[in-house]
Amino acid sequence: MEFQAPKGTRDFYPKQMAWQNFLFDAWRRVSIRNGFEQIDGPVIELLDLYQIKSGGEMVGQAFRVRHPETEDEQFAIRPEFTPTLARMVAEQANTLPKPIKWFSIPNVCRAERPQRGRLREHWQWNLDIIGLDSMTADAEAIFAAVDLMQELGLGPEHVRVKISHRQTIGHVLSKLGVADDKMVNAFELLDKRDKIEAQAFSQGASKLGLDGDRLDRFDQTCRMKYAAGQLHLLRQQIGIEENLEDLEDLDEKLTAFGIAPWCEYDLGIVRGFAYYTGTVFEIHETSGAERAIAGGGRYDNLIELFGGPKMSAVGFGMGDVVISLVLADKGLKPEDVSPRPHAFIIPEGDDMTGQVTQLAGQLRQQGLHIRFSYKSTRNMGKLLKEADAAHARYAVIINDQIQQDLVNLKDLDSGTQSQVNASQLPDLLQANNTG
């Protein structure tokens, strides 16, 4: 093979493309019925755009693009969409009706080694609500994510929304004696507690001023999980009296939205990005298989950072790779979602090719998905097999009787066949439109 697709990228042959479209359609359907509008931005952005956010942590992972004439290394292929979103919001902030509810399905690229669930290019459903301070926004974002899970056949037994809050964790930590200026370090340590050795964890904790009993409580705190609707237990056990308002508000709204059974509070969820300011959440497969399906949270300072007014914001991202893996794991990923032809036209007898193309043309102009064979064989068995391979819903078998407006309509799912009027075909086929 002389040429290959670049490392960590995928080719989409018809079958894979059909799945990708199926997933994107679900993303769009769910976004739209939840009141979001679709946007997109450029695939390349000025490299500087990624320097703004928290010290440019993303710049190192971005593919660089040089201008062929100036040779300046000033562009980056977008490694994530949030900076583009923030830029777009900041630019039009004063004229856009609030709250802004946008979604997008951009492809994003990162120059890291591929591994399970993480490739160099993937498509990411982003959904954000900007300019709404209320926890209704957080609840609505989570609802949309859950709505999508349900749309794809997943239930609370398959996936769980794990919710935390940076200020709540901050209070717990500060109560345990972590200084404010070490809070960011504490979040980082919390984030990687399951990935590092117990000893490394204790050492890190010790640097933050957490030893002995306090360390145990820290560890215990980040492992506690409470079902939505059980927040009072969390309050009791952590022993915080204050600042659970956000979570309590959120809890109420998740319950009202009817998705409490999908959600739990897990103070171990931190999220790697530094720009989150409040709620943070991830969706995981319940047994912990695969990576996080989605992740997001509140980032109330970001629009301002990009030169806009101070606006609250909450949103999440969901990549196409992990959700597909999870669905496949659960046996919920359809084998083939290619569009099904309404009918496959088969000639019976000699010299029918003219009638086949004529009928195909007529039906296609009616908006129907029609196919026929290019083979010269008149072997009915082979032609039906071809119709079956194309996943056609019906076979329309035509012979001389088409002169009398008569054709045979064979239901390829049930195997039954009947004679019908050719002129009725558009109605008959449309009535069983399976896409």
Add this chain to the structure above:
RNA sequence: GUGACCGUAGCUCAACUGGUUAGAGCACCGGGUUGUGAUCCCGGGGGUUGGGGGUUCGAGUCCCCUCGGUCACCCCA
């Protein structure tokens, strides 16, 4: 960027301790059985054994490099 394992046809695999022209099934394409999705029969396209170099009379097989895949780390969408 670091580490581990793995690369023979589109897929699953075969080829004795290195030994003729690298095979088979499935898939794909064409044809036959005058035929309604099966079965069966015939034929066909496909591989510089991922690529390059080395050892050898001789390499798919042994060695090195490289590319790619998988998984983990790093980091996180």
